[in-house]
Amino acid sequence: MWQAGLILISLLVLIEAKNDKLKEIFKWNQIDFAFPDEQTRNASIASGEFKKENNMPLGIEIWKDRVFITVPRWKSGVPSTLNYVKVTDGESPLLHPYPNWETNNVTEEKNYTIGNTFRVRADECGRLWVIDSGLINIVESPKVLSPPKIMIFNLTTDELIREYHLKPSDIKDDSFFANIVVDVSPDKCDEAFAYLPDLGSYCLVVYSYKENESYRINHHYFHFDPLYGDYNISGVNFQWTDGLFGISLSPLNENGFRTMYFHPLSSINEFTVSTEIIQNKTVASESYHEFKLLGSRGPYSQATTSFIDEKSGVMFYTQVNKNGVGCWNSKKFPNDYSINTNTLVVSDDETMVFPNDLKVDRDSNLWVLTDRLPEFIYRNLNKDQINFRVLKAPVSEVIKGTVCDN
Ligand SMILES: *[C@@H]1O[C@H](CO)[C@@H](O)[C@H](O)[C@H]1NC(C)=O
Ligand SMILES: *[C@@H]1O[C@H](CO)[C@@H](O)[C@H](O)[C@H]1NC(C)=O
C-alpha cells in the first residue's frame, strides 16, 4: 500500500508540472479595453464591434514601461488588434489601442488601418514593427482587408513612419504571416531587415528597410514535418500543418552578419543559416546547402516563437505540448543541439497552458504570454477561470542550475 502510494505521488509530481520561477505580472479571465467612454463601449457591444468572449491575447513585446499585447481577429468582435498596457497598470489592466482607436477600427473600410496582427517587434532604434496579416475573422468568415503589410511606428511620437504592402510575388494562396523578426544594429538603423516567416506556404519573406523592397525565399527546411503535426493540449487533440514559424538571431558574428536559427511549428528540429545569405536576394534561393540542420529537441517539443538573449547566448522557445518554456545555450553548446543540451526550464499545467509568445527585454528579463489557444479556437473558454497570463523573471534565475546556465 505504502509503496503504491509513493508511486502514485511520484507520478503526480511528473504529471502536475508547477511553475516556481516565473512571476505573474498580468492575468485575465477575459480581456477588456480602455474605451473613450462608457457610451462608446455600450454602443460597441450593441453593434457587435466588441464581443468580449472573442478576444484572446497572443503576442507580446516590451518597450520601456509599455507592454504591447496583440489581440488577433480570429473571430468577429475584436475592437482593437494592437494594444499596450503599462507595467504599473495593475494585475488585470484594460488594453489601450496603439497608436489609437481609429487606426484599429475596422468597422468602416479605410486606408491606414491595422487589420489583424499576431506579433510585433520593437527594435533598437525606437521603432515598432508590425506585421498585419490583412485577413480578419479567420475562423468565422474570413475577409481580406488588405494584402499583408508591414507598418513601422516611431515609439517616441507613436507616428506611422512607413507602411509597406507585400508584393503579389511575395504571397501565395495559403500564405499566413504571424511573426516578425527585426535584424538591425543600433548604429545602422537604416540598414534594418525584417524577416517574415510564412507558416502557410512554407517560405520566408525578407524586407530591406534601406531598399524598401521585399523578396521571397524558399527552402525544404521551411516545411512542416508530417510526423510532428499532432498536438494534445489540455485535453484538446488537433493537427496543424504550420511551417516556418520561430526565428531567433545570434549576436553579430565577426563577419558582421548573424546566425539565423529557425524552426517550423509542426517539427522538433532546429535549423540555421547565415543572414549573409538571407540578405542577398540573388543568392538566397540558390544556396541550398548553406541551410543546415542544427539538431532535434526530442519528442513533443513543438515550438511557436523563440528568442535569443544576447548577453547569455541562451535561446528560449515555447513548448506548446508541454505547457512550458525550453532553452538551449548557444555559447556553451554551439555545435550540440540535442535532447541533452536542451531542457524544459519552466512548465505549469495550470498557468502555462499554451505559451504563445515570449521575448527577453533589454534588462534581461524573460516574458511569456500564455493563452489556452486550443480551447479558445476549438471549444470555449470558461470565463470563470483565469485564461490569459503574462509571466516574467530574470533570465539568470530562470536558467540557474540547469544545462542552460553558463
Ligand atoms: C451602459 O450599459 C450598462 C449596462 O447595460 C448600463 O448600466 C449603463 O447605464 C450604460 N451606460 C451608458 C452611458 O449608456
Ligand atoms: C469605430 O468606427 C465606427 C464607425 O465610425 C464607430 O461607430 C465606432 O464608435 C468606432 N469604435 C470605436 C471603439 O471608436
Ligand SMILES: *[C@@H]1O[C@H](CO)[C@@H](O)[C@H](O)[C@H]1NC(C)=O
Ligand atoms: C485609399 O487610398 C487610395 C490611394 O491612396 C485611394 O484611392 C482610396 O480612395 C482610399 N480609400 C479610402 C476608403 O479612403
Ligand SMILES: *[C@@H]1O[C@H](CO)[C@@H](O)[C@H](O)[C@H]1NC(C)=O
Ligand atoms: C521619432 O521621433 C523623434 C521626435 O520627432 C525623432 O527625434 C526620432 O528621430 C524619431 N525616430 C525615428 C526612428 O523615426
Ligand SMILES: *[C@@H]1O[C@H](CO)[C@@H](O)[C@H](O)[C@H]1NC(C)=O
Ligand atoms: C516604399 O514602397 C511603397 C510601395 O511598395 C511606397 O508606397 C512607399 O512610399 C515607399 N516608402 C519609402 C519610404 O520609400
Ligand SMILES: *[C@@H]1O[C@H](CO)[C@@H](O)[C@H](O)[C@H]1NC(C)=O
Ligand atoms: C494524443 O492523444 C491521442 C489520443 O489519446 C494519442 O493517440 C496520441 O498519440 C497523442 N499524441 C501526442 C502527440 O501526444
Ligand SMILES: *[C@@H]1O[C@H](CO)[C@@H](O)[C@H](O)[C@H]1NC(C)=O
Ligand atoms: C550577393 O552575393 C553575390 C555572390 O556572392 C555577390 O556577388 C553580391 O555582391 C552580393 N550582393 C550583395 C548586395 O551583397
